[in-house]
Amino acid sequence: MSQPVVQALPSRQSLELNAALSRLAREPRNVDALVDAGNAASALGDFEAAVGFFRRGQQISPQNPRLLAGLAGALAHHGDPVSAIRLFSQAESAGASAAAIAADRGLAYDLAGDAAKAQRYYQMALGQGSYDNDEVRRRLGISYAISGDASNSEKTLTPLLHKQDKAAWRARAFALAIQGESKEAIKITRTLLPARLAESISPYMQYMPRLTSAQQAAAANLGVFPRASDIGRDGTAIASFGSTVADSARVASVDRALVPTGQPLGAQSGAKSGAAASSARSQPKPTRADRLAAQAEAR
Structure with a gap:
C-alpha cells in the first residue's frame, strides 16, 4: 500500500525571497526588491547571499539607509563585525532609526569585543520593542x-x-x-x-x-569557535578595533582624572586673604588713651 507523500510548506521567508527574486528578474535594478531579497536571505541564515543582494543595491543607491543597515547586519553575522559597526553608523546618519537597528548593532559590538557598548544597544532595542x-x-x-x-x-x-x-x-x-x-x-x-x-x-x-x-x-x-591555534587571539581587524576601544577608555579615564575637584586654589587663597583683611578691618583702632597707656608701660 502506497504512503502519501507529505511535503513541508515553504517558510514565510522563503516565499518572500522568491517574490523578491521574481521582481528582480523583471527589474534587476529595483532597490526595494534587493532590500527585500537581502532581508529574506538574512532571515533564512544565508548571510553570504544577503551581503550580495545588499551590495548590489548599494551600487545603485549608496546612501540608502535600509541597504546600509541590512548590509551591516549581514556582515555582523557573516564574520565582519568591524565593518558592520562602521556601516551601522552610516545607516543612522543616512536616516535609519537607531532603535530599529540596535539589536544587530549590539551583536556587532559584542563580536568585536566591546561588551559594554553592546549592552547599551541591546537595552535600547528592548526599550523599542519591535524586534x-x-x-x-x-x-x-x-x-x-x-x-x-x-x-x-x-x-x-x-x-x-x-x-x-x-x-x-x-x-x-x-x-x-x-x-x-x-x-x-x-x-x-x-x-x-x-x-x-x-x-x-x-x-x-x-x-x-x-x-x-x-x-x-x-x-x-x-x-562559531576559533581554531585551536587561534584560541585567545583575535584576528587583526578585531584586535585593532579592541586597541582603539581601550585607548578611548584610557583617554576618558585620564580626562576625568584631570578635572579639578574641591575648592579652587585661587578661591581658597583669596578666601583666606579676604578673611585676614576682614579680620584686620574688624579690629578697633587704638584710641589716644590706649597709646599713652602703652607708652607708660614701656617706660
Missing part, C-alpha cells in the same frame, strides 16, 4: 557573562528559563562556561541536546574561559 525581544535578552544575558557580570546575566535569562525556552537554556550554558562553570554548562547541554552532539560540544565549553571576549560572543551567539 524579537527574547533573542535580544538571550544576547544580553550572554554579553553580561562576557563582561563578568554573572548576577545580571542570570537575572536577564531567568524569565526565559522559566518559560522553558531552549535557546535561553543554551545561552545559560554558554554563560556558565564563560564564567568558568564548565561542569554546570555541560550538564545543561547534555540535558538539552542529543548525546553525540552534546559530547562534541563539551570540549568547547571547557575552552570558553580561554577565549577572547569577541571569540566568546561568536561561539555563544553564532556557534
